[in-house]
Amino acid sequence: MNPHLKATYTINIFIAHHEKDQVKFEELREHLNELDIKNPAYKINKIGVDGTGLDANKLEEIQEMVAVSDLILLLMSDNSILSPLFGSDPIKQTLQQHKNGRSIVVPIILNTCWWEDTIFAQLEVLPRGGLPIYDSMNVKNQLFEQLIDDLDSKLLEIERRKHALEDLFDETIAQANAIFDEWQKQPETLRAALPLFKQAKQYWRQGFLPSVRQIEAKIAICLREIDFKHYANAAQEAYQQGDYQTCYFNCKDALQLRKDALILKLYNRVSEYLEEERFLKEKAPFETVLKKAQGHFLELDWQAAQYYFELAIEKHQFNFTPTLATIQHKIKICKREYIVENALEEAERLRDSQQYQRMANVLLESIKEVNQEAFDQIDYAVRLIDNLTNVEAYRDHRLDKWGFKNLITSHVIIAPKYTAAYNFSENLAGAKKWDKWGFIDIEGNEIIKFQYDYVSSFQNGIAQVILKDKTWCINHEGKEVPADIIIKEVPIDPKAES
Numbered sequence: 001m002n003p004h005l006k007a008t009y010t011i012n013i014f015i016a017h018h019e020k021d022q023v024k025f026e027e028l029r030e031h032l033n034e035l036d037i038k039n040p041a042y043k044i045n046k047i048g049v050d051g052t053g054l055d056a057n058k059l060e061e062i063q064e065m066v067a068v069s070d071l072i073l074l075l076m077s078d079n080s081i082l083s084p085l086f087g088s089d090p091i092k093q094t095l096q097q098h099k100n101g102r103s104i105v106v107p108i109i110l111n112t113c114w115w116e117d118t119i120f121a122q123l124e125v126l127p128r129g130g131l132p133i134y135d136s137m138n139v140k141n142q143l144f145e146q147l148i149d150d151l152d153s154k155l156l157e158i159e160r161r162k163h164a165l166e167d168l169f170d171e172t173i174a175q176a177n178a179i180f181d182e183w184q185k186q187p188e189t190l191r192a193a194l195p196l197f198k199q200a201k202q203y204w205r206q207g208f209l210p211s212v213r214q215i216e217a218k219i220a221i222c223l224r225e226i227d228f229k230h231y232a233n234a235a236q237e238a239y240q241q242g243d244y245q246t247c248y249f250n251c252k253d254a255l256q257l258r259k260d261a262l263i264l265k266l267y268n269r270v271s272e273y274l275e276e277e278r279f280l281k282e283k284a285p286f287e288t289v290l291k292k293a294q295g296h297f298l299e300l301d302w303q304a305a306q307y308y309f310e311l312a313i314e315k316h317q318f319n320f321t322p323t324l325a326t327i328q329h330k331i332k333i334c335k336r337e338y339i340v341e342n343a344l345e346e347a348e349r350l351r352d353s354q355q356y357q358r359m360a361n362v363l364l365e366s367i368k369e370v371n372q373e374a375f376d377q378i379d380y381a382v383r384l385i386d387n388l389t390n391v392e393a394y395r396d397h398r399l400d401k402w403g404f405k406n407l408i409t410s411h412v413i414i415a416p417k418y419t420a421a422y423n424f425s426e427n428l429a430g431a432k433k434w435d436k437w438g439f440i441d442i443e444g445n446e447i448i449k450f451q452y453d454y455v456s457s458f459q460n461g462i463a464q465v466i467l468k469d470k471t472w473c474i475n476h477e478g479k480e481v482p483a484d485i486i487i488k489e490v491p492i493d494p495k496a497e498s
Contacts, residue, residue, distance in 0.1 A: 011043070014071070015046065017048065017051075017080060018075070020079045024075065025050070035148065035151060035155060038152050059089070066093065072105045074105065074108065074120060092119060104158065109126070112132050128150070169204060172200040180221075188229070190222045191226060201219065227257055231251070235263065244270045249318065251264075302335075336370040346362050347362050391406065392423060402418045402420055414443075425458045428463075433450040437452045448477075452467050
C-alpha cells in the first residue's frame with residue numbers, strides 16, 4: 001500500500017461532564033468544531049455524557065463508547081468530581097486505556113475544584129497549569145484558544161499512532177488470512193493463524209478494514225476448530241487404549257463444538273460400554289474411603305476425617321458425587337476446626353496461668369490461620385478504635401490547614417486540608433472545607449456533606465447546624481430531627497478557629 005494513501009479515519013472524542021455543567025459543555029463543543037477545520041482528513045465525532053440515568057444499561061453504553069474513543073475529555077468541576085458518573089467503573093477504566101496508549105485522557109478544569117484529590121490527578125490537565133476556564137471571564141476566550149491548540153496536538157499524536165498501527169495491522173491481517181484461507185485443507189495450521197488474528201484485533205482502530213467483527217468471527221472459528229481437533233484426537237486415542245469413559249467425554253466435548261459424522265459414530269459406540277454396573281464398580285473404592293471420612297467427621301475426629309477425605313480426592317473421578325469442590329470444602333472445615341480446637345485448649349491453659357496477652361495472641365493467630373480476611377478486619381478495627389481513642393485536631397501552621405493526628409504516637413491520621421475542624425465526638429468530627437462545614441469519619445470520609453455555615457459537635461446523637469440564618473438539628477445520617485432545646489448560636493470549638 002502507498003504510505004501516503006491512508007484511510008480516512010474516524011476520531012471519537014468522548015466528553016464526560018455533569019448535568020449542571022451542560023451550558024459549559026455546549027460551549028466547549030462549539031469550540032471543538034475548530035478541530036474539524038484543522039483536521040480535514042478525519043471525521044471527528046464528539047459524544048457527550050452527563051451522567052443522568054446511570055442504570056446498568058447506561059453504564060454498559062458508556063463502557064462501549066469509552067472503549068472506541070481516541071480522545072477522552074473529563075470536564076472537572078465541584079459537581080462532576082463527586083458525581084456517580086466520575087466514580088463509575090467505565091470512567092475509572094479510562095486510566096488504563098491512557099496507560100496502554102489506546103486512548104488519550106485529558107482532564108479539563110472548568111472551575112476551581114479539588115481535582116488534585118481525584119484518581120486523574122497524575123494526568124496532564126488543560127488549560128495548562130490547571131487554570132480554570134470559567135474562574136475569570138476576562139481570559140476565558142484566550143484559554144479556549146490555547147485549549148484547542150493543545151487538543152490539536154493531541155490529535156496529531158493520535159494520527160501518528162494510527163498510521164503506525166495501520167501498517168502493523170495490514171501486515172498482520174495479511175499473514176493471518178493467508179494461513180486461514182487454507183484451513184480446511186490443513187486444519188492444524190489454524191494454531192499459527194490464531195495469534196496473528198488476536199494481534200490484529202489489538203492493532204485495530206475504527207476506519208481499518210476488515211472490521212473488528214470479521215476478525216472476531218475468524219478468531220472464533222480458529223478456537224472452535226483447534227478445540228474440536230484436540231477433543232477428536234483425544235477421543236480416538238482413548239478408544240484405542242480401551243479407556244472408554246475418557247473417550248466418551250472427549251467425544252461429547254467435540255460434538256458440542258460442531259457435528260461430525262465420525263465422532264458421532266464413535267460416541268454412540270462407547271456409550272454402550274458405560275453401563276451402570278461398570279460405573280458402580282469403578283466408584284466402589286471411592287465410596288469406601290468417603291464413608292470412613294464422613295464417619296470420623298461426625299465423631300469430630302478432625303485429623304482422621306481430613307486424611308480419608310484427602311484419600312477420597314485421589315480416587316475421585318469427574319462424574320462422581322459428591323463433587324470435588326464439596327470434598328475440598330470438608331477438608332477446609334477439618335483443618336479449621338482442628339486449629340481452633342487446639343487454640344481454645346491452649347487459651348484455656350494460658351488463662352488459668354493468668355497469661356492473658358499470650359492467650360489473646362494464640363486466639364488471634366488461630367483466626368489469622370483459618371480466616372485471613374477476618375483477622376485483617378479485626379486488626380483494621382483495632383487500629384480505627386485506637387485512632388478514635390487518641391485522635392486530636394491540629395493545625396499545620398505552614399499550610400494554615402487543619403487535620404487530625406494520634407495524640408499518643410503523633411502520627412497523622414487525616415492530612416491537614418481543612419480550613420477548620422472540631423475534635424471527634426460520637427465518632428464524627430465537624431470540619432470546614434473552603435467556606436462550608438460538614439462531618440467526616442476517622443478515615444477522612446465525608447459522612448455529612450459540606451453544606452452548612454456552622455455546625456456543633458455531636459452530643460446524644462444530634463448536632464446543631466446553621467444555614468442561611470436557619471438553625472436545626474441533624475442525626476448521624478444528616479437527616480433533620482426534632483430537638484427539645486435549640487441553641488440560638490452554635491458553639492465553636494476554639495481549636496477550630498482559623
